[in-house]
Amino acid sequence: MAARNYGQYCGVVTAVELVGERWALLIVRDLLVGARRYSDLKQGLPRIPTNILSSRLKELQATGIVRRVPLAHGLVYELTEFGRGLEDVVLALGRWGFQAMGEPAEGDIITPDSMTIAFRTAFQPDAAHRLPATVYDTHLGDFALRLHVDRDHLNVLRLGPGNARPGTRGADLAFAAGPGIRGLISGELSPADALAQKTVRVLSGDGALLERFAGTFHLEPAA
Incomplete structure (x- = not known):
């Protein structure tokens, strides 16, 4: 009850x-x-x-x-x-709450599951549908997620022991970021500025694909 x-x-x-x-x-x-x-x-x-x-x-x-x-x-x-x-409800709440998110408070953490849902929330299938399939490895603190975008489909996999399978496609772009990735997703930071300010660090692959990432994962902040 x-x-x-x-x-x-x-x-x-x-x-x-x-x-x-x-x-x-x-x-x-x-x-x-x-x-x-x-x-x-x-x-x-x-x-x-x-x-x-x-x-x-x-x-x-x-x-x-x-x-x-x-x-x-x-x-x-x-x-x-x-x-x-409840999936659509949770994703809609995530989009709504994103508008009011400020800087993280002291002690705030991000987790693999929270970021998996955050990326699913920010994913723009209409934009991705027009783009070539792309694999992003995102290193966020002490964990990493693989984002496999194929047209309008997103698959998120946590990277770590046991996740690397022989023959699977490697990442087109691997990058590291902290909570400041919010600025890239919101459009408050351009990919060029995110790189220049070291909010995002390219680890391997084609850094120019950060533009594609920003178009594929995007949420508008409150006006």
């Missing part, structure tokens, strides 16, 4: 009752990337108290949004079909 009841017959109210509790949508965000163990969810949300994480997972299971799946080495949590219906 939802933790709160607002006493109104309305779809928005029902949605808030289902996923409006603190941390619930962030759990959904991370599960949109893929199935996760309890420890994975805790690692991706380091500030969530363990009792709250347990409670939210139980609530999300009770409402049919999340289910537990047994594997050979334990249990994982994954979204049900009903839960996956």
